[in-house]
Amino acid sequence: MIKISLNDGSIKEYPKGTSALEVAKDISEGFARNVISASLNNETLEISSKINGSGKLEFYTWEDDLGKKAFWHSTSHVMAQAIKEFFPNAKLTIGPAINNGFYYDIDPNNQKISESDFEKIETRMLQICREKHNFKIRSVSKKDAIKFYENEENKYKVELIHELKDGEITFCDHSNFTDLCKGGHIPDTSIIKAVKILNISGAFWRANQNNKQLTRVYGISFPKQKLLNEYLENIELAKQRDHRKIGKKLKLFSFSNKVGLGLPLWHPKGVDLRERLVNFLKKAQKKAGYQTVITPHIGNKELYITSGHYEKYGEDSFQPIKTPKDNEEFFLKPMNCPHHCEIYNSEQFSYKDLPIRYAEFGTVYRYEQSGELHGLTRVRGFTQDDAHIFCSEDQLDDEFKNVIDLTLYVFKSLGLNDYSVQISVRDSADFSKYIGSVSAWEKSEKAIIKAVKDKQLNYSIVEGEAAFYGPKLDFMVNDALGRKWQLGTIQVDYNLPDRFDLTYIDKNNKPVRPVMIHRAPFGSLERFIAILLENTAGYLPLWLTTNQFIILPISDKHEKYCQNVLNLLENNEIRGLIDNRNETIGKKIRDAELEKIPFMIIVGEQESDKKEISLRSHGGKDYGKMKVKDFVKIIKDKIKIEV
Numbered sequence: 001m002i003k004i005s006l007n008d009g010s011i012k013e014y015p016k017g018t019s020a021l022e023v024a025k026d027i028s029e030g031f032a033r034n035v036i037s038a039s040l041n042n043e044t045l046e047i048s049s050k051i052n053g054s055g056k057l058e059f060y061t062w063e064d065d066l067g068k069k070a071f072w073h074s075t076s077h078v079m080a081q082a083i084k085e086f087f088p089n090a091k092l093t094i095g096p097a098i099n100n101g102f103y104y105d106i107d108p109n110n111q112k113i114s115e116s117d118f119e120k121i122e123t124r125m126l127q128i129c130r131e132k133h134n135f136k137i138r139s140v141s142k143k144d145a146i147k148f149y150e151n152e153e154n155k156y157k158v159e160l161i162h163e164l165k166d167g168e169i170t171f172c173d174h175s176n177f178t179d180l181c182k183g184g185h186i187p188d189t190s191i192i193k194a195v196k197i198l199n200i201s202g203a204f205w206r207a208n209q210n211n212k213q214l215t216r217v218y219g220i221s222f223p224k225q226k227l228l229n230e231y232l233e234n235i236e237l238a239k240q241r242d243h244r245k246i247g248k249k250l251k252l253f254s255f256s257n258k259v260g261l262g263l264p265l266w267h268p269k270g271v272d273l274r275e276r277l278v279n280f281l282k283k284a285q286k287k288a289g290y291q292t293v294i295t296p297h298i299g300n301k302e303l304y305i306t307s308g309h310y311e312k313y314g315e316d317s318f319q320p321i322k323t324p325k326d327n328e329e330f331f332l333k334p335m336n337c338p339h340h341c342e343i344y345n346s347e348q349f350s351y352k353d354l355p356i357r358y359a360e361f362g363t364v365y366r367y368e369q370s371g372e373l374h375g376l377t378r379v380r381g382f383t384q385d386d387a388h389i390f391c392s393e394d395q396l397d398d399e400f401k402n403v404i405d406l407t408l409y410v411f412k413s414l415g416l417n418d419y420s421v422q423i424s425v426r427d428s429a430d431f432s433k434y435i436g437s438v439s440a441w442e443k444s445e446k447a448i449i450k451a452v453k454d455k456q457l458n459y460s461i462v463e464g465e466a467a468f469y470g471p472k473l474d475f476m477v478n479d480a481l482g483r484k485w486q487l488g489t490i491q492v493d494y495n496l497p498d499r500f501d502l503t504y505i506d507k508n509n510k511p512v513r514p515v516m517i518h519r520a521p522f523g524s525l526e527r528f529i530a531i532l533l534e535n536t537a538g539y540l541p542l543w544l545t546t547n548q549f550i551i552l553p554i555s556d557k558h559e560k561y562c563q564n565v566l567n568l569l570e571n572n573e574i575r576g577l578i579d580n581r582n583e584t585i586g587k588k589i590r591d592a593e594l595e596k597i598p599f600m601i602i603v604g605e606q607e608s609d610k611k612e613i614s615l616r617s618h619g620g621k622d623y624g625k626m627k628v629k630d631f632v633k634i635i636k637d638k639i640k641i642e643v
């Protein structure tokens with residue numbers, strides 16, 4: 001018998017050789033129908049293969065990331081099969097699942113795979129899927145595996161097999177198609193109901209520019225046609241919501257090749273937006289006991305040698321700046337933490353002073369390859385809403401909770417209501433790769449998990465994903481199009497206090513190391529604004545938007561009254577402007593709609609005589625006539641709900 005422990009904590013006994021699918025059926029037939037993949041002791045396995053040892057069995061459905069991975073990985077086999085049928089001389093290389101779908105890198109071998117082939121490949125794939133072929137994994141000796149691919153004249157697979165250990169090589173068969181594969185498939189092809197080849201691009205074999213350029217074919221598949229339709233619709237919407245497009249339209253930021261790739265230029269309206277975000281967070285941070293600090297954009301090489309960043313990033317980073325006479329070397333600041341450690345070090349704190357919380361909107365610079373740059377989401381210079389908390393171990397619990405509270409307050413105020421958290425903890429089997437003591441790690445991991453549970457957050461724990469210097473908590477936000485973005489991070493650090501020899505004097509008058517927390521709710525202002533623009537399609541929350549209203553006079557006769565209205569609203573700290581152009585009211589309304597201004601105030605003869613306004617909101621809702629003070633109340637009430 002083997003002992004199988006399940007996710008709910010129960011342990012069940014089964015005869016040796018029972019498959020994961022049989023265990024699922026034992027739980028319930030309905031449950032088993034949804035299971036598409038499984039893992040035993042964190043290793044993926046075929047759900048129909050015999051299990052011969054005890055362990056922890058986990059099941060995955062389409063709803064799980066690992067379920068999707070198995071689904072897409074399996075579909076890449078089907079795509080490869082279809083492509084081989086149309087292009088018999090093509091050589092297959094590798095075909096992994098990715099975040100959204102899968103790809104296969106193929107050497108077309110003097111043939112050309114192009115967009116015009118997509119449809120016939122898709123049709124053939126669906127045909128294969130409907131035929132309900134099982135995916136079957138089998139072991140092959142190294143010799144036989146090499147022979148198989150030598151027969152196919154596929155030097156790529158032969159190269160891959162040479163790097164594998166004899167005895168650990170497996171092939172996957174389905175239909176009449178065989179591929180070198182480690183495993184992790186769905187039971188059979190019939191659950192793949194919809195497929196789409198998305199695009200093709202070039203990719204070098206093993207990502208090495210000296211190697212041959214292959215054709216990378218991207219695809220995606222779903223268990224329902226409806227899901228594919230939704231996915232394609234969302235791609236279209238995402239194109240319209242591209243923050244680079246919206247940013248240009250709203251005149252927020254731009255890039256200039258002359259200034260340099262990946263270096264955003266913020267225009268006045270963009271700066272307004274940034275400042276509102278910064279002021280909002282500054283106010284919240286002040287309440288939460290943070291103190292603001294400012295540090296320079298460069299730092300001496302020695303600083304980063306002390307912090308360990310030089311060793312880690314030195315080679316891949318920007319080159320040092322040398323001073324002309326003393327030959328000192330400086331680096332553009334990649335992180336604010338080392339600077340903040342030195343601020344802490346300039347005083348001797350006692351336990352009574354802790355926690356110390358230093359916050360800085362610090363601009364940092366990191367080298368990214370030009371091909372990796374993307375709008376505001378991947379840049380070479382960005383401003384973090386950074387802060388470092390230095391506290392005693394006893395304070396870690398509370399500090400962590402406070403940081404979570406602040407982060408959630410930020411999300412709520414910006415309409416980001418769909419989020420989850422990921423807790424990254426140490427690898428329980430091997431502590432040798434971490435620094436700090438086991439007891440300290442235990443304490444901080446417990447503190448994080450407890451804080452997350454107390455806040456009733458939707459969370460997952462990932463073992464082995466912690467940094468070598470401490471466990472962390474990442475916030476993931478799902479946007480309006482169902483895309484996942486990683487935002488704020490909270491990280492415990494035992495390393496830097498050690499490297500910078502930070503201490504505080506405890507009750508017994510002894511120097512003790514503080515614990516350090518790094519945190520950034522936005523992550524970076526650049527990335528955050530990009531996500532905000534894409535999530536809202538440019539319709540920012542009212543409190544954040546540049547112009548909350550626009551006054552549209554029907555004729556220039558009402559200019560004076562309009563100016564009075566504007567003054568009144570500005571006195572109430574409501575932002576807006578007057579459209580004094582000599583245009584028809586219809587045109588003025590259309591332009592205000594395009595500029596995404598939330599409220600339009602229309603002023604004509606009647607309004608001006610009665611000292612009233614006609615109010616209309618973006619999207620055409622008519623509020624009718626009212627006094628200005630009533631509008632002030634409407635707008636203030638709306639903002640109160642947001643922040």
Ligand SMILES: [Zn+2]
Pocket residue numbers: 073074077172181182183184185
């Ligand atoms: Zn496979």
Ligand SMILES: [Zn+2]
Pocket residue numbers: 335336337388518519
């Ligand atoms: Zn930091």
